[in-house]
Amino acid sequence: MEMTKANRRFVSSLATNKGRREHSLFIAEGTKCVLETIEVFKPLTLLCTEQWLSQNHDRLPDNIIGIASIVKRADIIEMSALTTPGDVIAVYHIPAVEFQKPSATTLSLALDRVQDPGNLGTIIRIASWMGIESIYCSTDTVDIYNPKVVQATMGAIARVKIHYCDLASTLSEARREGVPVYGTFLDGTDLYTTSLSEGGVIVMGNEGNGISDAVANTVDHRLLIPSYPPGAPCVESLNVSVATAITVAEFRRQSLIK
Numbered sequence: 001m002e003m004t005k006a007n008r009r010f011v012s013s014l015a016t017n018k019g020r021r022e023h024s025l026f027i028a029e030g031t032k033c034v035l036e037t038i039e040v041f042k043p044l045t046l047l048c049t050e051q052w053l054s055q056n057h058d059r060l061p062d063n064i065i066g067i068a069s070i071v072k073r074a075d076i077i078e079m080s081a082l083t084t085p086g087d088v089i090a091v092y093h094i095p096a097v098e099f100q101k102p103s104a105t106t107l108s109l110a111l112d113r114v115q116d117p118g119n120l121g122t123i124i125r126i127a128s129w130m131g132i133e134s135i136y137c138s139t140d141t142v143d144i145y146n147p148k149v150v151q152a153t154m155g156a157i158a159r160v161k162i163h164y165c166d167l168a169s170t171l172s173e174a175r176r177e178g179v180p181v182y183g184t185f186l187d188g189t190d191l192y193t194t195s196l197s198e199g200g201v202i203v204m205g206n207e208g209n210g211i212s213d214a215v216a217n218t219v220d221h222r223l224l225i226p227s228y229p230p231g232a233p234c235v236e237s238l239n240v241s242v243a244t245a246i247t248v249a250e251f252r253r254q255s256l257i258k
Contacts, residue, residue: 003047003075011047011091015081015147024094026145028157030086031056036155038064041092047071047079052087081147094145099163100134102174105199107251110136110181112167112215113206114240117142121152122241123204128156130248135160136201138167138215171218174201181219183211184243188222191250198255204244210237223247 013019014027025044028037031052038046039061046060046068053068060068077085102108109132114120120142127135142149144162163170175181180200184191203219205211211219225246227234238246 003069003071008075008079011079011089012081014091017143017146020094020143020145026092026094026150027081027147028090028092028150029080029082029088029147030151031088033151033153033155034088034090035059037092037158038090040158041090041095043067044091044093045069046088046090047076048088049073049076056088082151097161097163099165100161101177102134102136102170102179102201103199104177104179104197106134107132107199107248108134108136108201109244109248110167110171110201110203110215111141112138112203112211113209114141114204116207116240117146117148118152119207119239119241120144120146121149121154121157123244124149124153124160124162125156126241126245126248128153128159130252132248133159133161134163136163136165136167136170138212139164168212168214168218171201171203171215175218175220180221182221182223182247183216183219184225184247185211185216185219185222186224186237188224191223191225191247194221194223196251196254198251202244202247202251204240204247207240 014025020026028034043064046064048068050070053070076087076089079089109127150157171181180197182200183203203211203215225243
């Protein structure tokens with residue numbers, strides 16, 4: 001891809017929801033993120049500095065080297081959506097993801113109106129680490145292909161399937177079919193004294209407002225992450241990605257000792 005002003009503007013446009021929808025493309029930036037995703041997603045092009053290509057040539061598939069374009073560092077900076085750009089930008093086609101219903105035999109996550117890109121990216125990393133293959137997102141959750149989300153996943157975006165859906169409807173149907181639906185609430189039962197299933201859906205809510213009423217009505221197991229020591233003054237709530245890590249870790253711990 002020749003680095004004309006129009007092409008730089010085109011790549012930059014993929015940092016916006018409108019640009020991604022219009023072209024069905026997204027970008028991944030930085031060495032780790034690109035190398036983790038380059039063999040999973042279908043690339044349109046790889047934009048990198050000459051030094052970067054020289055250093056990483058042996059780590060790239062032959063077909064990727066053939067579509068790589070050498071660009072100036074200044075071009076990368078101009079096109080990047082990150083505060084601190086790396087030396088490589090991959091432009092990928094957005095893949096079609098076949099919708100899979102939540103299951104009672106496998107553990108999945110559901111995110112209700114999570115807005116912060118860093119939180120979503122971190123939750124995807126947690127899911128990948130903890131062996132969770134599917135995340136169900138409300139339609140007003142931040143876009144998974146937002147560059148800041150992609151960067152925060154550190155490559156885990158290639159290993160977790162994200163489904164955007166009418167979350168309340170999806171969880172209601174899952175519950176009718178016998179899938180346990182868990183959620184974290186301030187009035188829930190202690191996470192550490194509750195017997196947790198190996199499968200089902202764990203719902204995590206919006207950073208400021210928690211789980212919406214419509215989605216909360218689908219939850220049949222309300223959980224509380226207790227502070228320590230009990231009754232001591234503490235912060236009002238946990239960051240949603242931290243709460244996700246704590247909750248999923250307890251599900252996995254219990255499944256190992258059963």
